[in-house]
Amino acid sequence: MKPEEFYQALSQRGIELSSKQKEQFQIYFHELVETNKVMNLTTITEESQVYLKHFYDSLVLGFVDERILTDELSLCDIGSGAGFPSIPLKIVNPKLKITMVDSLNKRIKFLNDLSGKLNLTGINLVHGRAEELGKNKLYRENYDVVTARAVAAMNVLTELCLPFAKVGGEFIAMKSEKAPEELNEATYAIKILGGKVGDQKSFELPNNEGVRNFIFVDKTKPTPKKYPRKPGTPGRKPLV
Ligand code: SAM
Numbered sequence: 693m694k695p696e697e698f699y700q701a702l703s704q705r706g707i708e709l710s711s712k713q714k715e716q717f718q719i720y721f722h723e724l725v726e727t728n729k730v731m732n733l734t735t736i737t738e739e740s741q742v743y744l745k746h747f748y749d750s751l752v753l754g755f756v757d758e759r760i761l762t763d764e765l766s767l768c769d770i771g772s773g774a775g776f777p778s779i780p781l782k783i784v785n786p787k788l789k790i791t792m793v794d795s796l797n798k799r800i801k802f803l804n805d806l807s808g809k810l811n812l813t814g815i816n817l818v819h820g821r822a823e824e825l826g827k828n829k830l831y832r833e834n835y836d837v838v839t840a841r842a843v844a845a846m847n848v849l850t851e852l853c854l855p856f857a858k859v860g861g862e863f864i865a866m867k868s869e870k871a872p873e874e875l876n877e878a879t880y881a882i883k884i885l886g887g888k889v890g891d892q893k894s895f896e897l898p899n900n901e902g903v904r905n906f907i908f909v910d911k912t913k914p915t916p917k918k919y920p921r922k923p924g925t926p927g928r929k930p931l932v
Pocket of ligand 1: 772777799
């Protein structure tokens with residue numbers, strides 16, 4: 693998906709990017725690829741692949757929950773890496789209040805430099821493990837939407853993400869084809885962490901690039917104080 697095809701695909705969904713927004717995506721591509729030469733950020737570096745598998749793929753979250761592309765929501769992206777999905781969403785909807793969490797400080801530093809180059813405001817970058825930050829009252833139960841792409845299996849991810857969602861808010865997991873199996877294994881974790889399984893939506897990427905699945909978890913009750921457990925424990929001993 694070349695940049696022009698990307699703009700057109702968005703236009704078909706009613707999203708007309710301004711020249712400033714197009715330029716922000718171009719700068720993002722450039723910074724990603726240049727920084728990737730000295731720091732491991734992504735294995736995808738070819739322009740049309742970045743536009744499809746990073747930029748468009750991130751925006752699909754807003755296609756399945758349109759409020760994310762229009763409203764002034766607080767969104768927390770756990771394990772944001774080089775900024776996916778939250779930076780593309782922020783470029784399209786500047787009203788979003790974004791918090792990005794990552795345990796690797798060099799990625800947070802990249803995001804800090806990038807946010808400056810893109811002139812983005814309303815971005816909070818946090819270096820740390822989700823297991824620790826999820827206990828900190830600055831972040832716990834503070835967000836309308838919590839999301840994560842390519843971070844962990846659903847039962848582990850629920851313990852990392854759900855503590856950040858407000859009661860009444862939601863956690864939306866971005867998953868590939870294995871979503872139904874992962875969800876089966878996460879039913880217990882979702883229940884004891886204060887969630888309830890909501891919608892499940894699928895979206896087919898253009899150019900036969902596969903299906904993306906979204907598991908919506910509604911936060912219906914506060915997460916019990918003992919969760920998340922210590923760093924590493926959710927991955928080693930998933931709640932089952
Ligand atoms: N979400 C990005 C994407 O889709 O391109 C990055 C995915 S990358 C495979 C996973 C990221 O999650 C890494 O940057 C890693 O440092 C971060 N991460 C993994 N476990 C974490 C944890 N417990 N707390 C915070 N960040 C974590």
